[in-house]
Amino acid sequence: MEPFEMVDADPSGRPAGTVRSLQEAIRRVREVATAKADSLADLAATERARLHLLAEALADVARDVPPEVEFFTLAIPPTDPPRLWIDMTSHVALARDRRTYRFVKDTRLGRVVLRETAALDQMADAVTDYIAERLIEREQVFEADWLLARRSTGGRGTGGQGTGELGTGEPGTGHGAPAVPTSSEATPPAAPGPLPGRLSTLAAFAAGLALGIAALLAFAILRSG
Numbered sequence: 001m002e003p004f005e006m007v008d009a010d011p012s013g014r015p016a017g018t019v020r021s022l023q024e025a026i027r028r029v030r031e032v033a034t035a036k037a038d039s040l041a042d043l044a045a046t047e048r049a050r051l052h053l054l055a056e057a058l059a060d061v062a063r064d065v066p067p068e069v070e071f072f073t074l075a076i077p078p079t080d081p082p083r084l085w086i087d088m089t090s091h092v093a094l095a096r097d098r099r100t101y102r103f104v105k106d107t108r109l110g111r112v113v114l115r116e117t118a119a120l121d122q123m124a125d126a127v128t129d130y131i132a133e134r135l136i137e138r139e140q141v142f143e144a145d146w147l148l149a150r151r152s153t154g155g156r157g158t159g160g161q162g163t164g165e166l167g168t169g170e171p172g173t174g175h176g177a178p179a180v181p182t183s184s185e186a187t188p189p190a191a192p193g194p195l196p197g198r199l200s201t202l203a204a205f206a207a208g209l210a211l212g213i214a215a216l217l218a219f220a221i222l223r224s225g
Contacts (some may be wrong), residue, residue, distance in 0.1 A: 048082040054092060054101065055084055057124040061131060067136070072131060086127060087134070090114070103127065109137045 055076060062074045073085045084092040090105040095116070101123040103115040116127035 011050055012158055042084060043098060048076065050099075050165060051076050051082055051084045051092065051093060051099075053120060054123060054127075057120060061124075061128050065131065065135075069135065072134075086130065090130065091129065102205065103130075 054141065055074060057072055062072070065072055071087050076082055076084050081093060086103075089107070090103070092101055094100065094104050095102050100116060100118045100119070102113060103123060103126055105112050105114055114130065115123060117123055117126075138185060
């Protein structure tokens, strides 16, 4: 029987004579990274395309926004991941499945999901309702400021007489603010005059005290004499 031939083995278990090339490893890693980047780019392009479809569905809504209202953007900036920004605090992005629209808003208490759906029309309706609510809130703020200013001027902000509107103080169909008294009406009551009876009592007391002192002095003089 012939003896077995001893073969030197690599401690890592690889057959002897195997040569590792760093350049070859770098090439393989680059190929994997390129394939992954292409896949991510395709996903980002798909997300951006779906967001553009939503932006097109909202094009008529964007045209109906009053020109003086500038806080609605409805734009898709070149960011990763892509987002359709509605205003400075709310945007629409796609969920992990790349098919579901997610409408979120950033608040002081954190991020809130306003609507999540895979249907394009439903998300467009949700964004439209949100824009309408913001416009109504804006008008309510302006009306509140106008009412406060009108109350502070007593209804004279319009330059005319009161017509029974809120804040005029005139009788009418509305509940007016209380009338502000004029300078003649607001004159404080006069201070009470002097009291003759009290002054006469004080004078009599002083006279009696003086007579008593004089009598004591006279008695002392007579006794010493």
